[in-house]
Amino acid sequence: MLRHCESRFAEWRLPPSSTITTVAQELSRRRGRPIHLIPLALGADQPSGLSLTLPTMDVVAYEAETSRTHQEHIIAHELAHIMCGHTGSISIDENVARLVFPNLDPGLVREMLHRAGYGDEHELEAEIMASVILRRMNARPERAGPTPPAEVQEVLDRLEKTFFSDGDGS
Incomplete structure (x- = not known):
């Protein structure tokens, strides 16, 4: 997978310098419909993100009260569901339903979102695709120019390992 x-x-x-917004814009362009990224204070007892495919647009709501890195991961995961063509829903409470759709009856929103849920295979695929997106966004830039002296290169290698490590020491 x-x-x-x-x-x-x-x-x-x-390009490797793409941001999560760039990824959303490209997906929007490819789908021929807008994608709206909406930060919401969802709370710890709710999912940290959700994606909705509506008749004329896609909506990605994500937890506003978390770090930027976590927000990017949530958004990437939800965009991955859209990219992969997953349809489904999550369980949300009345307060979150009111935040996302303030002009609709929260009971109707919950009912609409409860129709089907993502299966484990869709969650796994979305998580893997999100990791691919984030890894691409955080790819190390190509080095250009002359090779630095050995003592400088050693310091640069340590800094690169610290700041660009992908979690397995490389």
């Missing part, structure tokens, strides 16, 4: 997700995302040819 990892190779499939990497291959699928590589077709987009986004």
